[in-house]
Amino acid sequence: MTELSKRRTETRRRLLDAAAEVFAEEGFGRSTVEQVCARAGFTRGAFYSNFASLDELFLAMWEQRSHDLIESMRTAFENVGSAEVSDVRSVVDHLLPAIPVDDVWFRVSAEFTAHALRNPALRRVMTAREDAIVEAAAPFVEDLLARVGRVVPDRAALGQALIAVHDGTAVQCLMEPDNPAVRQRRADLATHVLTAYSTENKGRS
Structure with a gap:
């Protein structure tokens, strides 16, 4: 360089x-x-x-944030030994810490999302980048689920469901940061979603 x-x-x-x-x-x-x-x-x-604009700068921030998130997930996955994952809940327990609930980023991204909803071009860009995040992160989730004998029939559907879980529960976690029950429910909901959007691998020996 x-x-x-x-x-x-x-x-x-x-x-x-x-x-x-x-x-x-x-x-x-x-x-x-x-x-x-x-x-x-x-x-x-x-x-x-x-x-060229603040919009372009934000999209660069989001790209950087997405890259950091994927790397965090990769590290979390690599640190999981085969004996440590026994069921869907243990998959969640390893994945959630790799997806932080960040007050500053939530405030920024929530407001920019509202801005993008009024701008069709930005909305298309954000949708495309969200799809790219799902595609990059999905293999980690699928590999962990495979360790407990489950497969994912529809990667896109699972990705959207997990994003919805994260975005929705992030608000609750930020509103009550000292309430352990809120984070417990976040993990419970993620477990239900992973179970609902995956199926038992019948061919597993």
Whole structure:
């Protein structure tokens, strides 16, 4: 990597980090390029040499976040020994810690989702990227389920169901962060969904 590309990568990283803070504090709809630049310590020129708009910057943040999530899941899967997974609930117990409930990210992503619902082009981009996340993460889930003798007939349906579980229960976890019953119910619901969207592998010896 050349010195110029290193500087560009660092500039993008600082802009992404600054944007996450500004979006979480001010709200996506009230944030400006100037606020992001001031937080990152750059000029507008530095911003526009990397991103065409705040929408594009957010999508880059989401892509980075998705990459980090997939890597976290990969690490969690690699750390699971074959003897440690005995049923669907144990699969959930290994997967959920790899999918953090993040207050800052939830505030940012929830507001941007509302923004995208008013913009058909953005809505299509977000849908496509969500599908890509499911496709990248599904093999980890399927491999863990295979260890307990279950197969997934419809990967897309399971992926959408798990996203719905995560998004819905994340709100409850953030509203009551010190209530262990909320996280218990989150794990219970994920277990029910994995069971409902998978079937017993009849050919398993």
